[in-house]
Amino acid sequence: MSGDGPHPWRPTRLLLTCEHAGREIPSEYRKHFRGTGGVLRSHRGSDIGTLGVGIRMAAVLSVPLIITTICRLLVEVNRSLGHPELFSEYTRGLPASERSDIIDRYYRPHRECVAQAIDDATQAGHRVVHIGVHSFTDVWQGATRKLDIGLLFDPERAGESEVCDAWRVAMENAEKGMRVRFNEPYLGIDDGLTTAMRNRFSGDVYAGVEVEIRQGLILRSRDQRRMGDLLAGSLQTVLQCGKSGVASPFRADGNR
Secondary structure, eight states, rough: OOOSSHHHHHHEEEEEETTTTBBOOGGGGGGGGGHHHHHHHHHSSSSSTTHHHHHHHHHHHHHOOEEEOOOOTTTTTTTTTTTTTSOOOTTSSSSSHHHHHHHHIHHHHHHHHHHHHHHHHOOOOOOOOEEEEEESEEEETTEEEEEEEEEOOOTTTTHHHHHHHHHHHHHHHHTTOOOOEESSSTTSSSSSHHHHHHSSTTTTEEEEEEEEEEGGSSSHHHHHHHHHOOOOOOHHHHHHOTTOOBOOOOOGGGGG
16 A cells, blocks of 8 residues: 555545435325336335435444435436436326426425535535435346445546445445445446536546445335444455555544
8 A cells, every 4th residue: 555645536525325215296196196006116216225324324423314204206316307217107207397397396305405505515625426326126027136235436537436445345244244335237438427527527526326225135224223333344445455565544524
């Protein structure tokens, strides 16, 4: 390890988000979801288990957690405007005025809150590592997925690659047999909130990583706390002591 100064990707601020933390349907739109209880309770309605994991991570790390509990089937906040999956089959046929209202009331607030938090940190001279907490189904189209945790990032961004390299090692060291994969079950450069933030913030001030957790590991509250401890503890190890070997306390500015 080099001792010539702090690792350039040991950030002074960490931000956690959950884009699919709930399955809330506002009362004025519930008529469009009659008879869909099973769908809403499934992985289509929310990222099962992620709210508990995110809350635990934020508590352990003492960092901000920004969530939205609006159901992704109303509007998908992890997709860009104009994306074909922005609205689901339950809402894409609504009049343009209603869809515009949904965007203004339930889509923009989350994305703008995240962007503002990053902008505030970077304007203050800090670097940001943004972790989006997500989950995936154990079985997809009849095939069992052979991973437990996916780290989604842009391989062209050195900072993101280095954070994920070290994070995977730290997780696998902390829990033997944990199957951590890069850019599975999705690609980190696919359309999403972290991709949108990369388009806005340069690689020297922003690193965006989505962590995807197998839902079978986090169905119960105690398992969500356990996974939150694993993710937070291993991430804290990485961010406090980068490849330079220089350790530094890592807390959100102001310690909340």
